[in-house]
Every structure is written in C-alpha cells, then in structure tokens.
Amino acid sequence: MSIPLFSKPCLVSGAAGSNTVYLAGISSTQSGTLEAYTVDLSNINAPTATLFASQTNPQTWTTSQPFACYNYPGLTSPTPFLAVQFGAFKTDFVNIKSAGAIDPPTYFPNVAFMSPKNFAINGAAVEGSDWVLALTNTTVDGTNSYWAGIRFNPSIVSSSQFNLITSSNPTSNPLLTIGTYVVDPTRGTGYITIFDYFGGGTMYITTGSQSNENIVTLTNPTTVRMLGVTLSTKAIPVTMKDTVYILDLGPDGSTVIYFFTPGKSAGIGALPIYGKVPRFSTLLSATALDNQIVIYSSFNNNVPIFNSLDTTTKTWSGPGMVASSYGGNPPSSSGNGSSGSSSSSGDSANDGSGGNSESSSSLGVIIGSIVGGLVVIGLVAFLFVRNRRQKNAVPVEPKPVDSNTNAYMNNYQDPNQFGGSMEMKQNNVQQQQSLYQQQQPQQQQEFYQNPQHQSFSNHSNAVNQQQPQDLSTLSQQPPPVINAQSSPEHSVGSPANSNTPHSVNNAGYRTSPTTATTPITAPSIITAEALNELQQLYKPPPANPQFNPNTQK
Template identity: 40%
Template sequence: MSIPAYSNACLAPDSTGLNVYLIGVPTSNEGRLEMYSVSLSNINSPTATFVTNYTDSSYWSSSAPKFCLAYTGSPNTINSPIMVYQLGPRSYATNMFPNGTVERAGNFNEIGFVSNKLFSFTGAVNNLDWATGFTNTTFQGTGSSWTGARFNASHITDSSLDWDLSIFPSQTPLLSVGTYVASDNTPAQGYHVVFDQNGAGMVYTALSTATLISDTPTDRVQTLSSPQKVDMSGYSLSKLAVPVTMLGVGYILDRAPDGSTMLYSIAPGQSAKLQFVTVSGNVPSFSSNMAAAAVASKIVIYGASNNGAVSFNSFDPVTSSWTGPGLVKAYNPPSQTSSPFSPSQGSKTNVAAIAGGVVGGLVVIALVAFLFFRSRRNSRTTQANAPPAYQDPGKAPNPASVPLMDQDYTQQQQIQQVQMQQQYNTHQSYVPQSQSIYTSQPITVQQQASPVFFQPQSQLQHLPQESYSYVPPTSIPQLQQQPMIFQPQTSETNPQNNYGQVAYATPQTPVSQLNVPAGQQHTSTNQPHTPTDLYYTSQPANPQYIDPSSHYAA
C-alpha cells in the first residue's frame, strides 16, 4: 500500500519499536483522521498498512497541526493506544488503538493549544501521560497561557487540565521540548524546556501527579520548579524548528541556511546546555511539514512534498548518522562566525594553535641561525696565536640577543591570545532577531485578552447564524470549581451548518507578559484553585471562531 501524503501529520512508535504509526488527515478527504502502521525495516522502501480512521468533518482538519503520544509508561501490549491531539483554535483529542478502535473525541471547553511546537511531553507513568502546553487563553489567576495536562490511555475523557503550575515560562515562546524519567510510580518526573523569541531558554523541573482531583483539590496536575537558564552556546533556533522527546534527551531539528537539516540536543537532567550534534555523513533536506518522533533508540522523520512524494529518514544517536533516501551534504557553518562554541570552534582553535606554534618555531630557528653565522665570522677575525676560545654550552652565543628572542616570542603569544579572545569571547553578547511563530507582523495589544476563544454553546444559540458575527466571550474566571477537563464531543451535526467548510483561524501570540499589569505577571493566586474534571458537552451549534484580530486594536 502506498504511503499517504499529509501536510500536518504526526508520528508515534508502536509497542515493539520496530514500526511507526503515521496519523493525519488527507486534503482530498477533509474530516477523515487516518492511522497507518509503517514498517521501516527497509527505510528506503517503507511499507504502510492501514489501521483505522475516525471520520467527522466537525473535528478533524488537514490544515491543523497534530501531536501524537504513545503511552510509554503502560505495559507494552499489542493494543497500546496512541493519543492523538489536534491543536489550534479547535483542539480535539482521541485515543486510537491498533485493533481499530477509536474513542469519541473530546476537548477542553474554550481552550485551544496553539502549536505542536509548544506542547512538551513531560511525564509518563502506567496508563498516563503528562504534557505542558501553551494555550490561546490567558488565565487571570496566573497571568499565563501555560498549563499542565494529564491524558488517560483507558478513557481520553478522564484527562485533566490545570492552570496552576506554581511558576510560569515566558509568554513569548518560540519552541518547547520535554523530557521525562521512566518510572512506575508517581509523581511523574520530567523537564520542560522553553526557548523564547528573544533567543534565550529556560529549563523547568516538572513533577506530575495521578491523584484524583476531586479527592484532594490541593494537589496539582503538574508543578514546575527550579528554573535554570539554558546555555545557548551562541546558537539561535528558527521558527521552523521541530522538537522531539527521547526519554531524558530533547532533540531539535532545524533548517540550515542551505536547506539541509541541523540537529541540536539538550539533556536537562544532566546539563542545561544546548549542544550542536555533529553528524557523520550526509543529512536529509529539511521539510516545513516535517513530522518527527523517537522510535526505540532512533529519531524517525516523515516529510511530504507538494507533488505527493513522501519519505522517511532515521537518525541513530549512537553512530550519529542518518539513513534513508534523498540525503544531502551536511551544512558547515562558516569559520568566520562570531558565535562562540559554534560547531567549527574545535577545528578553528586547533588551526590557530598550530599556526601560532609554527610561526614561533620559525622565529626561533631564524634567530639561532643568525647567531651561529655571526659567531663563526667573529672567530675568523681572531689572531692566529690566540688560544682557542670555548664557550659555556649553558650560555647563549650572544647574550644581548636572548632578551630580544624572548621578547619577540612573548609578543607573538600575546598577539595570539588577543586574537583568540576576540574570536572566542564567551561573554560576547548575542541578540538574535525576534521571531514569531504565528504572525509576521507584531500585534499591538491595548488590553489583556485571549487571542482566540471557543464559543460556548449558550452564546452561539442566540446569535444570528447567517452572519457568524459573535460577541467575544469573557476571560476565564479566576476561580473555578473543577479543573478544566476534556469536553467529549458527539458525532451529531447540525443540519443548518456545513462543517466541511470550517475554517481555522491563524493562532495569534497571546497577551505578552509586558502587557499584564504589574503584580499579575506570572504570579500564582494565593486563593485556592481547584482544577476541573472533564465534562461531556454536545457539539457547538456553530463551529466558527472569532477572528483573533477582533480582540486587538488596530
């Protein structure tokens, strides 16, 4: 069976680690969420087997990003489910099983996770997975759009969301990647790494619980602590970068200037330093619609071109090499780069040291030769009856020249040291240009508001359906009686609406921390906050969404 081409796919490993699940929605069949099992025994000629599909045009879209998680903490059974989360203004989740069973979709009411690049896998124990994600809503009690979520392999609607993370990452994130510690017990342990649009990064320790929220309302779904600044090593990530979680190591694939794929890694449990991964041999070309996942001990990527051609490539961290079709020459950063600790630093430093040694050696040889010939010339002019003159081997032939030689060599060392300090000054400031995932133009915000809101059913029912002009809902209240929980959706459709033509609004960057009034910037409320459980709700009467621009002044 031919492998389908998806513009927004996600990958997940199977229970054996030998195959990978490919999940996506074809542009030719909107609303059909498909799942294939792909054998990579021959990565140059992979084979696909259809597993199942979930068809409902009111939920699934080919234009929406997707995130897949295997429940790696649960026993490896042949029917272990894959959690599929569609992100964007309409964020829906389901569990898809290898035997073809698919759970009914659910969602967190009024909440959307904006990007699969800001959705970190941070914990796995038994049949539960935890993630830390950036939403399209700013919670008033924290002034943050970050939230912790817990997903359940047994029933997707037993999943929970909690805004209270104790401390909160940047409100202008570029990318996040998670890592986790394999464990059979809670609290689940992991790390949440956030890179912001100003070129900086922070590492947070993530502790997650499996306690029933209704029994112990003081327990959190997830808590972040111990923030530590990332040593960026002079590197700058682009808005195209793709995160991958492999247990305790987070990998980041990014586009090189020549269009090839570069790879970075960070192991926050060991070090907060971002490392450039030196690759042996050729690398795949970077694809803007690349999907990636850790499969066993390797990274597998999937890409689809506009003409429908698809390809898989695999990276082995042990051999530091890529396999698969279409590999190209790896990009080598220019040697004149001013970024410290760049991939070429080691070779640059060695060349400078060798050149300095050669120059210094030539200077010494020239001076010794000069002194030797001068000594011979002086000895020939000595009178014939003079006794032979012997010189102490421990003394230089021309003592006056010794300080000159030492001085010259010292000057050479000083010059080299100054040059190296100028080239490799680790304290040199590095300020990359700010980048945004969502918009190419900045948005001027005059008041705190959520960029994109889902319309509650009670509001949609009394609005004119033909105009689709809605009143923006109010922000989420500061106190809630229950944590935000998945709203399972029915498959019933409203005959007055055509769900097949639902358009996705481009997610906008939420309110910046700088626009939050003083005293509310990432400060947790002192009043008790109880996370809410999931509720079943019917499909909204009209699945349209407010244009984010309506929340902002021009």
C-alpha cells in the same frame, strides 16, 4: 501499499526493538477522515504502509489544523496513542487503540491548545497516565500565565483533567516547548524547557499529581545556555529518554540537529553529523525509535520519504540526502569542511590575477577616486534641487482628526507588550460578536457573553465528549461546562503497538475557528435607532487583525 501523503502528518514509534512506526493524519482524498498506518522501515529506502485504523467525522477532522501524536510511555505494548488536532478555539483528542478502534473525539470546554510546538509530555506513570504542559488561549484572574497542566487517561480520554498553572509564570511568548521524563510508579516527574522568541530558554523541574489540583507543578527555573544557538520558527523537538533533540532548518536548507540533556547540563549544542543529511522540509514530522530519530518528509507534494538518524554513529540513512557544511561532516572529521563546499573553496583560491596584483591595485585606486567624485557631485545637485522645491512649496493647513479615530489611536498598544497571541485571538472574536449581542434578548445575551468573557479560577476541568447541546439551559449553567455536538464515527483495522516517545510536526495552523458550537445570527430587522446605536459602537479595526485594542486595558 505506498506511503500516504498527509499535509499535517504525525509519527509515533512502535514497539522497542522493532522497525515499525505509526503514521497518522487527516486524509487529503477522503474529507473529514482520520487515518492511522503502521509503517515497516526494514528497508528505509522502500518502506511499506498498512492502514490499521480510520474514523470519518467531517465536523471534527480537517486538513487545515495542526495535528500531532503522543504515546503513553508508562504502558507496555500493546498500547494506544493519543492523537490531537489543535485549534485557536477548540482542541480535539482521541485515543487510537491497538486493536484499530478510535475513540469518539473529545475536547476541553472553554479552553484551546494552540500548537503542538507548545504541548509537551513531561511525566509518565506506570499505570499509563501522561502529564503534559501546554500553552492555552486563556489565563487565571490575577496572573499572566497562559499555561495548563494536563493529565491524560490512556483508557478513557474523556476522563482526562486539566488545571491552569499558578505555581510559576513561564513566558507567554514561547517558541518551542520540550519535555523529558522518567516513568514513575504513581506520578509524572521530569523537566520542561521553554524557548522564547527572544533567543533564550528556561528549564523547569516538573512534578505531576493524581489530584485535580496542581496537576503539573513547575519549580527551580534555570536559564538555558544557548552557546550561540538560535532556533528558527520551523524547529521541532524529539524526546529520546532523558535527552532532547531539536531538528531545525540550516542556513543552506539542510537539517541541523541540536541537543541537550535537562538535569545534567543547561547548555545546548549542535550534534556533529558524519556524511550527508536530509534536506529540511516544511512538511516534516519526527519521532524517536530506540536510539534512532525517524523523520517523514515531502517536497512539493511529491511522494513522502523516510530518513533515519543513528544517534550513536551520528549518521543518516535513507533517500534524498545532500552534502552540507552545517548539517553534516563536522570540521573535526575533515581538514576544510565538507565535500559539498570544497568545490567553491577551491575556485575562490585562484583569483585569476596572473600575478599582476600590484597593477590591479593601482587601477582600483583610480576607478575608486572617479566613482567617489561622481557621488559627491550627484549629492550636491540633489540637495540644491530639494532646497529650491521646499522654498516654492505651498503650505497646507492640517485637517481636524476624527474623534473616534483619535481615540482608537490613543488606545492602540503594541501587541508585543502582552503575553501571547492566544488572548488577542480570543478578544478578536469578542469584538465580532458584540454588535449582534446588542440586539439579542437578555437571556441570549447572557449565553453569548458569559463563555467569551470567562475568567478561570484555579480548578480542574474534564474533557467533554461531543454530545448534543441544550441551548435552553446553557445560560444557567456555570462555566466551563459546554457540551458540543456529536458526529457519527466508525473505525476499522488490525492491532498495533506503541511504547516509545512522541513526535510533533512543523506544519502551520489556521488561526480562525473551524466550527461554532452555537452560531450567532444577526437580527432580521434593524430600526433606524438601533442602526444609529450600532454605528456609534463601531470603531475601525486595528492594522493587526488578531489584536483588539479595546479589550486590552
């Protein structure tokens, strides 16, 4: 069958030595349906796809949230792979099995992982576990760290564990997080590199644990030498053994690739490419297959295409490629750059002056003098008119400033001074709920406030399967155990294998929650006294809707 078009695609490589990758995403034609395909790339210009697994769960799967897939590199084929749907308030996980079955969606209570760009495998064990470092929407009391270590179980994803990082304090303003690793008999070891929005990066040695404490430990921070490289917000990573590749948008719209090998070099550089390169797409996903980087892309919602980069020969293959002086044909391979720029270079060499360069220069001096004189005259006239208007202006007395507005402006602080957008998004929800909480009975008020104002101690948390919740007991239970609703699901398909590195995509994500496990409703009757109290509590929202100054003390 033809290749399906997903708005949030993800790729996972097939078995070593094969020409197969796995493509997954949320169907655009069947609402709430997760689909997984095997894709045969024997002919990169005409690939074929076969549906091997699907699950319909409208309460979980949506096309509006970012989506990514990760394999379990410690296992031999056939293996399951992990599919993750990210969100600002809830992140869902499933294992897609080799026989075509898909586990029920599960999630960690009271914590969410915002983006696949800051969710990276940094360790793998022979028994199958994956260790991941991820940016969260919460932190530990007394620290500024928003990072968590996660250990995923390939057999039962609901038995996976996470633990908030306290051993180190990586940047809370990350642009991109990339992991490399070696398969270890019992624990995950590797490297994590975190790039920030300020043009820098830091590399850490990572050690995974089988215990429920210190699941991922970060040590020996090392500054990355950027060597003139500036990553854009559209960059996506691909891990191939011990080497990291970063696909990014070039100045001419082509795909450029940077690479480095943590542990061997702290410097990042551009990968020289020979020949044409793919155009960079905002709908792009990539994975590593043996020594190849395979990408899935689409332009203007047209039929998706696959391209493949041989990292040994440094050449791309597949349809829709273009010549580029940035993504291909390095200067060392030709005298004056790529053929794509030779036409413009040749045209600019002949300026059409016909040898009259001296007369042209004299004419230029005359014209420049005239223009300069006109500018000076105009400036003098402007200053004269402005001075007359100021003399004739009627002074206006200042009006008193409203006390609430003045207090709000005094409390408003620059969001850039705080550690990450996750805290701001969470606090925004707290502000929206506070008005209703004033009118709720005391027992309900405790239930609504406790999960929102949660502060974590350094303990581990297990993924919860989505089960019906009992509202009468939730307020008495200590956080973070909150059960979610379950939904019917089914799966269908045939076997599939996967044992090589993961991929993420660069599709955007929504910053508001898709569902609420416990809806908050306003009281049906509000007295005049209560209304006056609510009005006293209300303050105008800040200019940045994701930032709440009242909760940033």
